[in-house]
Each structure stands twice: as structure tokens, then as C-alpha cells.
Amino acid sequence: MSDNLQTELELLKQKLAELNHAYYVLDNPLVSDAQYDELYKKLLEIEKQHPEWITLNSPSQRVGDKPLSHFESVTHAVPMFSLDNAFSQDDLVDFQRRIKDRLNTQEEVEFSAEPKMDGLAINIRYVDGKLAQATTRGDGLVGEDVTHNIRTLPSLPLHLLGKGWPHILEVRGEVFMSKQVFHSLNEEFVSRNEKPFANPRNAAAGTLRQLDPKIAAQRKLSLYLYGWGQISEQWLLPSTYSAAIQTFKDWGLPVNPDSQVVLGAKGMSDYYDQLIEKRADLPYEIDGIVYKVNRLDTHEKLGFTAKAPRWAIARKFPAEEVWTRLLDVDIQVGRTGALTPVARLEPVSVGGVIVSNATLHNLDEIERKDVRIGDMVIVRRAGDVIPEVVGPVLAQRPDSVKKFMMPNACPECGSAVVKEQDKAVYRCTGGLFCPAQRKRALQHFVSRKAMDIVGLGDKLIEQLGALEIVKHPDDLYRLDVQTLAAMDRMAEKSAQKVIDAINASKQTTLARFVFALGIPEVGEVTAKNLANHFLSLEAIIAATKEALVEVDDVGDIVAEHIVNFFNQPHNKEVIDGLLAAGVHWPTPQVKAIAENSIFANKVVVLTGSLQQLTRSDAKQKLEALGAKVTGSVSAKTDFVIAGEKAGSKLTKAEQLGISVLTEAEWIEMMGDNNG
Ligand code: D41
Numbered sequence: 001m002s003d004n005l006q007t008e009l010e011l012l013k014q015k016l017a018e019l020n021h022a023y024y025v026l027d028n029p030l031v032s033d034a035q036y037d038e039l040y041k042k043l044l045e046i047e048k049q050h051p052e053w054i055t056l057n058s059p060s061q062r063v064g065d066k067p068l069s070h071f072e073s074v075t076h077a078v079p080m081f082s083l084d085n086a087f088s089q090d091d092l093v094d095f096q097r098r099i100k101d102r103l104n105t106q107e108e109v110e111f112s113a114e115p116k117m118d119g120l121a122i123n124i125r126y127v128d129g130k131l132a133q134a135t136t137r138g139d140g141l142v143g144e145d146v147t148h149n150i151r152t153l154p155s156l157p158l159h160l161l162g163k164g165w166p167h168i169l170e171v172r173g174e175v176f177m178s179k180q181v182f183h184s185l186n187e188e189f190v191s192r193n194e195k196p197f198a199n200p201r202n203a204a205a206g207t208l209r210q211l212d213p214k215i216a217a218q219r220k221l222s223l224y225l226y227g228w229g230q231i232s233e234q235w236l237l238p239s240t241y242s243a244a245i246q247t248f249k250d251w252g253l254p255v256n257p258d259s260q261v262v263l264g265a266k267g268m269s270d271y272y273d274q275l276i277e278k279r280a281d282l283p284y285e286i287d288g289i290v291y292k293v294n295r296l297d298t299h300e301k302l303g304f305t306a307k308a309p310r311w312a313i314a315r316k317f318p319a320e321e322v323w324t325r326l327l328d329v330d331i332q333v334g335r336t337g338a339l340t341p342v343a344r345l346e347p348v349s350v351g352g353v354i355v356s357n358a359t360l361h362n363l364d365e366i367e368r369k370d371v372r373i374g375d376m377v378i379v380r381r382a383g384d385v386i387p388e389v390v391g392p393v394l395a396q397r398p399d400s401v402k403k404f405m406m407p408n409a410c411p412e413c414g415s416a417v418v419k420e421q422d423k424a425v426y427r428c429t430g431g432l433f434c435p436a437q438r439k440r441a442l443q444h445f446v447s448r449k450a451m452d453i454v455g456l457g458d459k460l461i462e463q464l465g466a467l468e469i470v471k472h473p474d475d476l477y478r479l480d481v482q483t484l485a486a487m488d489r490m491a492e493k494s495a496q497k498v499i500d501a502i503n504a505s506k507q508t509t510l511a512r513f514v515f516a517l518g519i520p521e522v523g524e525v526t527a528k529n530l531a532n533h534f535l536s537l538e539a540i541i542a543a544t545k546e547a548l549v550e551v552d553d554v555g556d557i558v559a560e561h562i563v564n565f566f567n568q569p570h571n572k573e574v575i576d577g578l579l580a581a582g583v584h585w586p587t588p589q590v591k592a593i594a595e596n597s598i599f600a601n602k603v604v605v606l607t608g609s610l611q612q613l614t615r616s617d618a619k620q621k622l623e624a625l626g627a628k629v630t631g632s633v634s635a636k637t638d639f640v641i642a643g644e645k646a647g648s649k650l651t652k653a654e655q656l657g658i659s660v661l662t663e664a665e666w667i668e669m670m671g672d673n674n675g
Contacts, residue, residue: 005046009053012043016059017157017252024155025254057130057158062151067212071144074135076123077170077230077609081140082307083290083314089272092291093265095313099293102302102310108264109293112242113271114226114256116288116314118201119176120208123229124150126169129160136208140307146208150175152217161252168645170229171248173255175221177204178283185219198353200285222284224256230609232645240294258282261294272315279317288316300632300652306525323393324348326377329360329404331411335440336520337427339417341366341404343377343389350381358387363406364424372401412436432472432570439465441518445473449524450516451505455498463487473516474577476502506582510537513585517575520561526553530562531588537575541566589624598669600626602638605653608646610663625670633658641666 016039022030040059047054054061086092099109121137134150135143150156153175160169177185177200185203186196197203207219225248231237238244242261249255258278262271268291275289293299293311302310325346332340341360348355358379360366371377375392406426408417415430428434432441442461446453453476464470469483479502484495508516514537515527522530529552534540540562548559565571604627606618613621618641619629633640633652640653640660653660661669 005050006053009043009046009050012039012046013058015039016043017159017161020059020154021157021161021252025249025252027257059158062154062158063213063217067214068148069211071146071211073138073142074133074145075142076135076140079140080121080123080137080143080172080229081304081309083312084305084308086313086315089265089269092268092313092315095291096265096268099298099302099311103298108267109298110240110295111262111264111268111291112240112245112259112294113262113268113289113291114259115275115282115284115286116290116316117174117176117224117256118199118285118287119174119204120201122146122150122173122175122223124156124171124173124225125230126160126165126171128167129163129165131156131158148213149208149210149216149221150223152213153221153223155223155254157252162250165251166231166233166235168230168232170231171225171253172227172229173223173225175204175208175223176200176284177207177219178222179285180283181220181222223254225253226256226290231647232609233647235647236651237296237648239296241292241296241299242294244296262291268315276317286317288314290314296648297652300649301634303630303632320350321378321380321390322348322350323376323396324355324379326371326373326375326389326392328373329366331407333410333412333428333434333436333440335437335444335518337410337430337434337437339406339410339426339428341406343371345377345379348379350379350387353381355379355381355387358389360389362424363404363426366404372397372403374398374401410434410436431568432574435465438471442470442473442476444518445516446476446505450512451508452512453498453501453505455494455501460484460487460490460498472574472577474574474581477506477578477581477583506584508583508585510535510585510588513537513578513583514540517565517571519565521558522562526551526558529553535588541572541575597625597627599639602627603636604629604639604641605631605633605637605649606641606643607633607649608643610641610643612663612667621670 016036019030019036019039022028023036043058044060047058047060086095096109100106103109123135123137123143124131125133125135131147131151133145134147135145137143151158179200182197182200182203189196197206203219204221207216207221210216226245228237228244238247242259245255245259258275260271262268268289272289275286279286291313293302299309299311304310326343327346328344330342330344332342334340341363343358343360345356345358360371369389369391371389371392375398376396377392378390379387380390381387406417409415410417410428410430413428413430413434413436415428415434417426417428419426428437430437432438439461442465443458445451446456446461451473456476461470464479464487470476470479479499481492481495481499484490484498485492487495490498510531511524511528514522514530515524530540530548533551534543543562545556545559545563548554548562549556554562599622604622606615606622606629610618622629627639630637633649633656635656637653637656637658640649640658641663642650642653642660643663650660
């Protein structure tokens with residue numbers, strides 16, 4: 001008897017999942033709402049009699065019973081990249097041109113074109129077909145666990161349909177709020193005298209940020225999947241992106257019904273025209289179109305830049321423009337002293353966001369556009385880009401307008417302002433004596449990719465600077481708990497944490513240290529190249545311009561910045577102070593080992609999941625041995641190191657006859673050189 005009831009429960013669950021899918025994903029209801037409710041009530045009854053049968057994938061369990069107390073951070077198994085932008089058809093022609101050049105072909109490229117949803121990117125992990133975890137994109141490397149809220153999305157299957165799914169499947173997509181849900185939600189807010197959301201994107205973000213999943217469940221967020229992260233086993237992806245998305249659809253996952261496969265620049269342009277026409281009628285907000293090369297083997301060939309795949313691009317829709325009054329122009333002083341004019345505007349709503357500041361770029365731009373203080377100006381905001389002043393509305397220019405003048409003295413420290421040769425940039429010459437530069441330099445010094453001192457936020461730095469307790473980075477290492485505990489919003493415990501983080505940062509790498517110094521134009525990659533080339537700080541300081549341009553990525557201008565930086569006596573003082581405080585690093589291993597390393601100058605690809613090392617440690621070790629670690633397998637690859645459950649890259653390597661090492665074999669090969 002009880003066996004039968006349990007079978008009935010399972011059948012009900014399956015039936016309800018199918019009906020849900022038909023309703024929310026296929027947009028094709030199979031039964032009336034009343035019929036659905038009746039089945040659902042039956043399920044609840046059985047579960048009430050037998051609570052021990054309730055499983056997480058039951059439709060009754062979309063909303064957990066308790067709110068969370070906080071969000072957990074989750075490191076993505078595969079980083080979540082962003083997208084490069086295109087703003088015109090010309091940009092798209094260039095995009096295809098670059099692809100053809102890299103592939104060495106004349107043939108038109110096939111693209112998948114899809115609306116660009118204005119929402120939030122999310123990673124959803126299924127284990128053995130069951131929804132296991134959902135995380136926000138975060139900074140692309142680490143996101144937040146929002147499984148409790150994502151489970152409430154009615155279109156998302158708690159259990160995949162069909163079969164044949166890999167053991168681990170991560171799908172990626174955009175969570176958004178439909179226009180309809182957004183408007184009724186805002187009406188509700190207004191009727192309760194609460195502040196409405198500015199746009200559907202903010203509403204979706206605000207909903208995902210809730211600790212209590214009941215709120216997300218009420219707000220009915222939507223989701224379209226457009227990509228994937230980790231996929232386990234020998235499960236082979238189909239040969240095209242569109243077929244992969246179709247496979248997701250077959251498994252019951254929601255995908256955008258408005259995407260289409262198009263050919264070449266003409267195809268991309270036709271799709272654009274078509275979607276612009278449809279835009280107002282779509283049930284959701286979009287801010288552009290995403291084009292992706294359709295063939296997946298081409299993805300492998302094209303690979304990624306530091307932030308985005310080379311095989312995809314987002315064409316942004318024209319920005320929204322409005323008119324408002326330019327009240328004044330302020331000067332902002334950046335980390336390297338560059339003076340940026342910032343427009344102070346009469347607050348105005350642009351595409352649902354209130355804008356009161358906008359960039360004017362530089363003096364040349366202001367003069368070219370002939371923008372004057374007091375003008376009615378056109379302000380543009382494109383997607384998530386900083387708003388900018390496009391130009392004046394000359395027909396409405398009052399007599400009282402004033403021309404903006406670049407000051408001769410820095411508004412922050414009074415030092416002389418100089419114009420950089422051949423460039424539109426004006427700089428304050430105060431260096432680290434300028435409080436604005438000092439503050440920005442300190443923010444940069446403590447940042448994650450520099451000395452990585454957590455807990456030293458902007459507010460604290462500002463306070464320590466204003467009180468002249470910390471003027472230069474080396475002053476940080478002389479702080480004590482009592483001093484910190486006396487600052488606003490600090491207590492003994494949090495002060496101790498900051499001190500611990502400062503102490504921990506003393507053990508660093510030469511590359512981080514050089515990056516942290518904040519030499520103009522020396523970013524993370526250049527700093528690393530300098531460290532690996534010169535191996536010691538003394539050698540970098542002593543290097544001439546001629547020696548510096550030998551380094552990858554370093555041209556005349558960067559070399560000059562480096563030489564100038566180390567010629568400033570106060571920069572030397574700060575460096576000495578840091579070294580005296582105990583900041584230290586091991587000698588970079590590159591050259592010493594690289595000469596007798598099997599991996600010297602070899603191109604290596606890591607794939608699958610490693611058991612003994614993290615991906616980034618493995619990469620660091622390989623680089624220390626002189627290898628170049630890349631993301632995709634090609635004829636140029638020398639070695640593939642395959643962890644567990646390696647997929648298509650391993651297959652590819654085997655096809656190309658590339659040497660494949662297991663993780664253990666690789667570690668064995670590194671022998672004594674693996675430190
Ligand atoms: O609709 C979107 N917002 C969208 C975003 C889309 N249709 N496709 C996307 N594809 C990617 C790659 C190519 C990296 C898988 C994306 C995004 N990324 C994305 N969204 C936010 C950051 C990146």
C-alpha cells in the first residue's frame with residue numbers, strides 16, 4: 001500500500017515538473033491552472049502524511065523553510081568571462097575580420113545571435129541531473145551562493161528532463177525580471193509608499209540579494225541560459241554552440257526563443273535591424289545583442305583575451321540621451337596625478353538611473369566640443385558605462401556661460417600642473433605629497449592584485465590619510481592595534497584583523513610589489529614581466545631605458561615612466577621604508593630553473609580537475625618553469641596536463657597527437673624543480 005503511494009508521489013512530481021516546463025519554458029500550458037493546483041494539492045497531502053519522503057527536488061521544496069544568515073563565497077570551477085563590446089556595424093565587420101584573419105580564411109563565419117538580456121549572470125551546477133548550486137558571477141572568479149533564491153525560479157528544473165546528461169553540468173545564463181513582473185512589483189512598492197526600483201536589472205539584483213527565498217519566490221524571476229562552465233566526464237559537446245543550447249533545451253532548461261543562427265556581417269546586421277523592430281514588444285528588457293561564433297572548434301582556436309572570449313561580442317544598442325544643465329566642472333585627481341574634469345549636472349534620469357556627474361574626459365575634449373559651464377548639455381549613458389557629456393545644445397546657450405580653464409595648481413595640494421607631452425593629459429606634479437594621489441596610491445597598494453591587504457577599505461584609508469597617520473605605503477607597516485581601534489567604526493577585534501592582514505602581506509612576490517608601487521602604465525602583466533626578466537628589485541631600479549624596452553610589453557613610454565619613477569628620491573624613500581619594515585619575496589625562479597626545465601618555452605594547457613594543486617598554483621608552477629600556459633589546445637600546444645574528467649580538450653590533444661600527462665606524471669617530471 002505504502003509502496004503504491006510512494007510511486008504515486010514520484011509520478012506526481014514528474015508530472016508537475018513536466019507541466020511546469022510546458023508552462024514556463026515552452027510557453028505552452030498543457031492543463032488549466034485549476035488542474036495543476038489539484039495535482040499539486042495531492043502531492044502536498046501525500047508529503048504531509050509522509051514527511052520522510054520529501055526530497056529537495058519536490059516542487060513543494062522550491063522555497064526552503066528558513067532564511068539564510070549570510071551568503072557564502074564560491075570560487076568558480078571555470079572563471080566567468082565578460083564580453084567585449086561593439087557599438088556599430090563597423091565594429092562587427094572588424095570583429096569578423098579579426099576572426100577570419102586568425103583562422104586564416106576568407107569564408108563568412110556562422111554566428112549565433114541572441115538578445116542581450118539586461119540582468120545578472122549566474123552559474124548553475126547540476127550533479128547527476130539534480131540542481132546542486134547556483135552562484136552569482138561576482139568578479140568572474142569568485143561569486144556568491146544564491147542557490148536558495150535561484151531554486152525559486154519557476155522555469156528552472158530542479159531535476160533535468162530526459163537523460164544522457166553529464167555527471168557534473170554547469171550551465172550559465174542571465175537572471176532577469178520580465179517587464180510585466182517589474183511593473184506590477186513597482187506599483188506595489190509605490191502603493192506602500194516605498195521606493196520603486198529604477199529598472200528591471202536593479203529589481204532582479206535586489207531580489208537575488210535577499211537572504212529570505214520567500215521574497216524571490218514571490219517576485220518570479222526569469223532566466224535564459226547561454227553558456228556553460230564545468231562539464232565532467234567524457235561527455236562531448238556537440239560541434240556547435242546552437243546545438244549545445246538545443247541540448248540544454250531538451251533537458252528542460254530555459255533558453256532564449258529569439259536567438260538565431262546568422263551568416264557573416266550581413267547576417268549580424270539583418271538580425272540587429274529585426275530585433276530593434278521587435279524590441280519594444282519583447283516581454284523583457286534588452287540592452288543589445290550578443291553574437292557568438294557558432295562552431296565550437298573555432299572557439300578553441302580563438303581562445304580568450306584576459307577578460308573575454310575572442311569568439312563573442314556584445315553589440316550595444318544606442319545609448320540613451322537626455323538634456324540637462326551643466327552646473328560646474330570639478331577636477332578629480334587620479335592615482336598617477338592625472339587631472340580629469342568631471343561635469344556636475346542638474347540631476348536627471350537617463351534610462352531609469354539618476355545621473356548627477358558625468359565624465360568630460362579631458363581639456364581637449366571640452367574644447368573640441370565647446371562645452372561651457374552653464375550650458376544645456378546632452379548627456380549619454382550606454383548600458384553600464386560611465387555617463388558622458390556629448391556636447392552643448394547651442395540653441396539654448398545662455399549669455400552667462402563661462403569657459404572652463406584647467407587650473408595651474410592642483411586643487412588638492414597646490415603643486416604645479418603640467419601638460420604631458422603630445423598628450424591631452426594634465427598632471428599634478430605633487431606625486432605622493434598630493435593627498436588625492438596619496439589616497440589613490442594607497443588604495444591601489446592594498447588592492448587584491450597588489451599587496452592584497454583585506455580590511456583596509458577606502459573609508460579607513462581616507463581617515464588615516466586625513467589624520468596624517470598614513471601618508472605613504474610604508475607607514476601602514478608601522479600601524480598598531482590601538483591606533484586603528486581609535487578610528488571610526490573600528491574596534492579592537494577588527495583592528496587586530498587589519499594588522500594581521502598587513503603583517504601577512506609582508507610575504508609577497510616581486511611582481512606584486514612592483515605592481516603595488518603604482519608606476520604609471522605598469523599594470524599587473526607588465527609588473528610580472530619586469531620581475532621575471534630582472535629577477536630582483538635592485539636590477540629593475542638600475543635598469544636603463546634601453547634595458548627596459550627589452551622586456552615584453554614595455555615600450556618607450558612605459559620605460560620612461562619606470563625610469564622617472566625610480567629617479568624620484570621620495571619613491572626610493574618609500575621603497576626603503578617598505579623593505580625595512582620587512583616586506584620580502586622569494587627570487588623569481590623563472591630563469592634559473594627554466595634553462596634545464598623540460599617545460600622551458602613550452603606551450604602547456606591544463607584541463608580537467610586537478611587533485612593535488614589548484615588550477616592557479618599549477619599555472620604558477622608551470623610559468624616558474626618557463627612554460628607558457630594557454631587555454632586552448634592547438635597544433636602549437638606542446639603538452640596537455642589532464643586532470644580528472646578532462647573533456648573535449650583532452651580529446652582534441654589526442655587527435656592532434658600532443659603529449660598528454662596526468663597530474664601525477666607531471667608532478668613526477670617536475671621532480672625537485674617543483675618548489
Ligand atoms: O544575454 C546576456 N546578457 C548574455 C551575456 C548573453 N546572451 N551571452 C553571454 N555570453 C557570455 C559568454 C560568451 C562569456 C559565455 C553573456 C555573458 N557572457 C556575460 N554576461 C555577463 C558577463 C558575461
